[in-house]
Each structure stands twice: as structure tokens, then as C-alpha cells.
Amino acid sequence: MPTEPTTSYSSYLAIIFVSSFTRLSHAKRLRGAESGEVLQADKTPMALHTWKMYKDERCQLGWNSSSSFRAPTFISVNSSIYNNMDIEKKPHASMDENESCDSKSQGQVISPKPEALQHLSDEELTALEKRLRRKIDLRLLPCMILIYIMNYLDRNAIGAARLGGLEEDLGLKGNEFQTAVSVLFVGYVLMQVPSNMLLNKIGKPASYLTACMIGWGVLCASTGAVHSFGALTAVRFLLGFVEAAFYPGAMATLSAWYVRKELGVRTAIFYSGSLISGAFSGLIAAGIIDGMNGVGGLLAWRWIFILEGSATVVIAFCCYWILPDFPATTKWLTEEERAIALWRMEVDAAGEQDWTAGDQQSLFHGFKLLLRDPKNWILIVVCYGAASAIAINSFFPTIVKSMGKDRITTLLLTAPPYLLACIVCAVVAWNADRVQERFWHTSLSIACALAGFIISASTTGIGPRYFGAMIMLPGIYSGFNMSMVWTANTNFRPVSKRAAALAFNNALATICSIYGSFLYPNGAEPRFILAFSVNAAMATMAIIASIALHSVLKRANRKLELKEAEEEAAGRHVPGSGFRYLT
Numbered sequence: 001m002p003t004e005p006t007t008s009y010s011s012y013l014a015i016i017f018v019s020s021f022t023r024l025s026h027a028k029r030l031r032g033a034e035s036g037e038v039l040q041a042d043k044t045p046m047a048l049h050t051w052k053m054y055k056d057e058r059c060q061l062g063w064n065s066s067s068s069f070r071a072p073t074f075i076s077v078n079s080s081i082y083n084n085m086d087i088e089k090k091p092h093a094s095m096d097e098n099e100s101c102d103s104k105s106q107g108q109v110i111s112p113k114p115e116a117l118q119h120l121s122d123e124e125l126t127a128l129e130k131r132l133r134r135k136i137d138l139r140l141l142p143c144m145i146l147i148y149i150m151n152y153l154d155r156n157a158i159g160a161a162r163l164g165g166l167e168e169d170l171g172l173k174g175n176e177f178q179t180a181v182s183v184l185f186v187g188y189v190l191m192q193v194p195s196n197m198l199l200n201k202i203g204k205p206a207s208y209l210t211a212c213m214i215g216w217g218v219l220c221a222s223t224g225a226v227h228s229f230g231a232l233t234a235v236r237f238l239l240g241f242v243e244a245a246f247y248p249g250a251m252a253t254l255s256a257w258y259v260r261k262e263l264g265v266r267t268a269i270f271y272s273g274s275l276i277s278g279a280f281s282g283l284i285a286a287g288i289i290d291g292m293n294g295v296g297g298l299l300a301w302r303w304i305f306i307l308e309g310s311a312t313v314v315i316a317f318c319c320y321w322i323l324p325d326f327p328a329t330t331k332w333l334t335e336e337e338r339a340i341a342l343w344r345m346e347v348d349a350a351g352e353q354d355w356t357a358g359d360q361q362s363l364f365h366g367f368k369l370l371l372r373d374p375k376n377w378i379l380i381v382v383c384y385g386a387a388s389a390i391a392i393n394s395f396f397p398t399i400v401k402s403m404g405k406d407r408i409t410t411l412l413l414t415a416p417p418y419l420l421a422c423i424v425c426a427v428v429a430w431n432a433d434r435v436q437e438r439f440w441h442t443s444l445s446i447a448c449a450l451a452g453f454i455i456s457a458s459t460t461g462i463g464p465r466y467f468g469a470m471i472m473l474p475g476i477y478s479g480f481n482m483s484m485v486w487t488a489n490t491n492f493r494p495v496s497k498r499a500a501a502l503a504f505n506n507a508l509a510t511i512c513s514i515y516g517s518f519l520y521p522n523g524a525e526p527r528f529i530l531a532f533s534v535n536a537a538m539a540t541m542a543i544i545a546s547i548a549l550h551s552v553l554k555r556a557n558r559k560l561e562l563k564e565a566e567e568e569a570a571g572r573h574v575p576g577s578g579f580r581y582l583t
Helices: 009-034 045-060 122-163 166-170 176-202 205-223 229-243 246-257 260-291 300-320 335-348 363-371 374-387 392-401 407-413 415-435 439-458 462-490 495-510 512-519 529-569
Strands: 038-040 088-090
Touching (some): 122 166, 122 176, 122 205, 122 229, 122 300, 122 392, 122 407, 176 495, 205 229, 205 300, 246 260, 246 495, 260 300, 260 392, 260 407, 260 462, 374 512, 374 529, 407 415, 415 462, 439 462, 462 495, 462 529, 495 512, 512 529
């Protein structure tokens, strides 16, 4: 048996998170091997079909009641495709005196191969699944990223418009600007769960999401025509109401196409759209403010809304023809591609039919299950604490401006923290999927944001405060992204519950943005002590909740292992055997 290599951690301080997670995962694999447990790294349709064939062959050879056998280790049926599948510990599969060849499938749910795939060999199935995933990756992810970029540009354009003279032109006083920012999130919170229910009813994300995108593009462009605080507030409320459809709808669409262990890194890739938007929104605004002020008799801040809103509408029409719907409703799939898309989701859900393929489990049914699950209420605290500083998006230019730079330099300086956040978010999610771990990746990311809050509130030096911003944003976005991935993984079955959880948890987490806008009043610069103190407290709360959730899920996994061992010892069927929560 191989031994665990030793590593000098002092030589790798820059990548200590990645190396630590990798070693923990490797040690867990070794402990599983020592205790006689089988490591199953591939629960794809191909792997489970091969497992079934293996057991059939043992029966045909007469290795039946008196012969126990060790189940094969599926480390990689197709390692080039499934190298990010989770490692799940399984007790030895054996046939005792009470188990015959007729009951050989007990203890493992294997969804039967669809009729449309019966004529394909194992190699052809593998190639078909690889081709399907490549097709979906190329059509779904780029569109989702682009839509998310425009979603964030339109939502947070008000922050750049403030530097372009919005407050002075509209005569805003006191907390009126903060009110205009926060009112968007009222509509955003109210609409998320109903929106996902409506998406479930319609069943066509390509039509629904792009229609909403056209709506918020028009509203964003209309913001450039307002002349009073009341009009600005009304348009912002409606903008949040329409934009609310996108994030939970996009997550529901991703979770309908990708199995659990493909979802984390793709969620991070999708989430990078908001970070790219944050990085380039300042550059775009700087160009508009510097070059278009007074063009057509309009101030620069009005052009920011008009141009970004108009671009959103154009992109929406393009995405309509590219985006896929759900696997059961996408028209440009072949019969074989549709069959394997649905089959692999059934296998990943331990034989349960995908919620987008029928009316067996509505999103409302999943929502009722969600409310009764105490694990998700802990997850809500994690998501809420991780999202507590999201309101900083609209005020980040103001925070950077408090360092004493002119407005063009300020907008340019907002880009590097977002670019770093984009890279860190992708790396953290990739490694979390690779080692199949959630707690440390979530809590340590939030801890980095906590350090950034403390530094920013504790000093007036430009260097330390910009450093605080550089670690603050990567921590905020990585922590929140991982909390939503953890939400999808923990509420994995039934999948209608997962879709409801993504909308519900994100909606509740967004509540903090309603009051968060008032934590950055005029005159609070340069340290913004109130805002960063509240953000630090919420981050601490999220870390504590992560510790609690980690403990609860570990205990739940131990109960699952004991129950399976007892049922298999008694020769009884164990539905969904092998499922473990990712901790």
C-alpha cells in the first residue's frame, strides 16, 4: 500500500489552502483502503452499468451463495472525463447465503439503461456522454457568463453613475442614494422563489431567462431618463423584480444538466461573470465619463445606463438562439443525447427521475421538504453571512475613491480586486470539486474576507486599505459561491428540493443587501467603520455556522453508513445506497 508523501508546508505558503485540502483528501482515501472499504470514484451511468455487468458475470460463473467477493474499485472508468467525481466510501459488496443472483442488485440503485441507448456499447456510451457535455459546455456556460456580466453591469451601474454626477443632477439628499440602491433588493428578494416556480412551470430557460433579460435591459436604459428621486426609486425596484429571475434560474438550469461532481467548478465558471463585470464596469464607466459627457446634451451618468441597457437587449436576442432548455425540452439534442442526459441525472440522484422531466415532483413539493430540513436552516446562516458584504458592489468605487484618487483613477483601481477574485473563485471551486470537500473551502474563503474587513476598518493608510480590498473581494465571492455549491450538494435529493433551495437560500441571503446599502453613508469614509464591523460580525457568524453544518453532516454520514451496514447484513435492499453528504 502506498504511503502518504511528506511535504514541507513552509515551502508552499502561497498555496497552503490547495495543498492542505489535497493531503486531507489523500489521507482519507488511504484510511478507507486500510479499513477494507471500497473507494468508488465514478457513479456515472457508464460506471454503474459496468458494475452491474461485473456482478452478472460473477453469478454466471457460479460464484454465488458461498463465495463472497470484493467489489471492484471504480477509480476511473473514463478518467479524462470524470476525474472530478466524488470519492464515496462503500462497505464491501458481497453475496452471502441469503443473496442469490436474482437479488444481486440489492444495495445499489442502478437506473436501467434507456431503450434509446440499448444498442450502444460501453465505449460508445462514454463517447456519447463526452460529446454531450462538450456541447452543453460550449453553449450553456458562455451564454450564462455573458448574461451574468450584463446582469451585474446593469444592477451596479448606479455606483459608477454616482461618480458621473447622478446625485448632483437629481438633487439627491441625505440617504436618498442609499435608498435607491437598496430598493432594488426588495424586489430581488420577493421574486426569486416565485420565479423559479414559474420557470419550472414553463420548462424553457432559454425563453424565460432571455425574456427577463430584455426586461431588465429596457429598465436599465430607462434609468438614464429619470429626473427625480421617485422615478429613480421606482425603476430600481422594478429592475430588481425582473433581475431576480436570473441567478436562481441559472443555477436550476445548471443543476439540471450537470451531475453533482461537475457542478462546483461550472458554478464557479458561471459565477465569474459577476466578477468580470465588476472588473470591467469601472473601465467602461471611466471611458464613458471621460468621452461622452455632454454628448447629445446628456450628462455622462445617463449614457452609462443607456449604453449598458441597450447592449443587454441585443445580447438577450442572441442568447435566445444559443441557450439550451432543460434536457427533456431542448429541441436540438438528438434522441440519444437526450436519453443519456436524462439517464445520467437519474443515476446521480440514485434512480430518481429528474424534476424537469415530468410532474412527479413539483418545485412546490421540494420547497415544502426544504422548510422541514434543519440542515438547510444552518446553510441559510452560512449563505447569509457569506453574502453580507455583497452590497459593497455598489459602493466599491466610493470606497476606492476615499483613498484620495481622482474619479478616473478610482474607476481603474476597482478592476484588479475583481480580476483577482475571479481567479481565486475558480481555483477554490476547482480544488473543492477535485478533493470533494466543502467546509474548509467555504470557511477559509470567508476568513480571508474577514481579514480584509478588519484591515480596512483599522487603518487610513492607502497601501494597507487597498491590500484589504484585494483580499476582501476574493474572500466574499469565493465564500458565497462555495456556500451555494454546498447548498446544491446538501439538498441534492430530491432534485426539486435542490432547485427550491437554490432560490430560497439566495433570496434570504440577499436580504442583507437591503440594509447593507445604508452602512456606507456620506461622511463615513475613509474607514467605513460601521459597514466593515457589521460585515466582520456576519462573516464570523458564517464561519461558526459552517463548523456546525460540518459536524451535522459528518454525523449524518455516519448514520447512513451504520444503516446501510445493518440493512445489507440482513440481506435487505438499500435504496440509494452509497449516497454521502459532502462535508
